[in-house]
Amino acid sequence: MASSLHVLSASSQLDAMEAELAQEIWDVRHLPGVRYAAHKSDHLLNFTQIPTPFRLVLKCYFRLLITRYSLSECRTRLRHLRLFLDFYVPRYPCASDFQPVSRSDIEAYLLYLKTGADSHGKPNSTLQIWNALSRLRYFFEYLERTSSPQAPLAPVGKLIWPEDAGSSPDRRSNEIKYIPEAVLHQLEQHLHELPAVYLPVVIILRASG
Numbered sequence: 290m291a292s293s294l295h296v297l298s299a300s301s302q303l304d305a306m307e308a309e310l311a312q313e314i315w316d317v318r319h320l321p322g323v324r325y326a327a328h329k330s331d332h333l334l335n336f337t338q339i340p341t342p343f344r345l346v347l348k349c350y351f352r353l354l355i356t357r358y359s360l361s362e363c364r365t366r367l368r369h370l371r372l373f374l375d376f377y378v379p380r381y382p383c384a385s386d387f388q389p390v391s392r393s394d395i396e397a398y399l400l401y402l403k404t405g406a407d408s409h410g411k412p413n414s415t416l417q418i419w420n421a422l423s424r425l426r427y428f429f430e431y432l433e434r435t436s437s438p439q440a441p442l443a444p445v446g447k448l449i450w451p452e453d454a455g456s457s458p459d460r461r462s463n464e465i466k467y468i469p470e471a472v473l474h475q476l477e478q479h480l481h482e483l484p485a486v487y488l489p490v491v492i493i494l495r496a497s498g
Contacts, residue, residue, distance in 0.1 A: 310352060347370060391443060
């Protein structure tokens with residue numbers, strides 16, 4: 290009897306999850322295992338801004354992503370794919386899949402990104418461009434590996450080249466932080482008050498500048 294109740298409970302949870310995934314807006318609180326910020330009031334992943342012909346394939350893709358990444362990361366990836374569709378749909382207004390995508394389209398999209406602006410009206414940064422192109426490549430690779438009829442006809446490796454977006458920008462590369470000289474001077478004045486365990490750290494700080 291207990292075993293039967295367990296099976297019924299598991300079946301009910303699965304049905305509830307499938308019902309949620311069939312929606313155009315997912316409330317991730319109803320999806321087991323999804324990582325999200327419980328203290329925030331917004332727990333939704335919204336597909337309503339995705340053009341209808343492409344909505345189903347993106348929802349299939351995000352069924353996989355939502356088990357691997359946080360809600361925040363999934364939103365970011367969805368936003369980047371929506372950005373590509375903003376470029377792609379006017380270019381191929383009759384398309385209902387990604388089969389027509391060619392190398393020339395990717396080069397045009399790269400120019401679109403480089404001349405575009407972010408939500409604050411500022412030019413897209415190197416990091417934003419890298420993220421947009423990388424996440425598009427991940428999506429196309431998913432379509433290719435699953436033999437989806439929505440996949441581009443050309444191999445992904447021939448569409449998006451490694452050098453298109455360059456290497457991943459390091460957010461910290463230009464953020465070298467120095468301890469102010471006045472602070473170092475005060476530190477040296479009070480060296481005798483520091484526990485011995487911290488002295489090697491101070492020596493390294495001074496030696497490295």
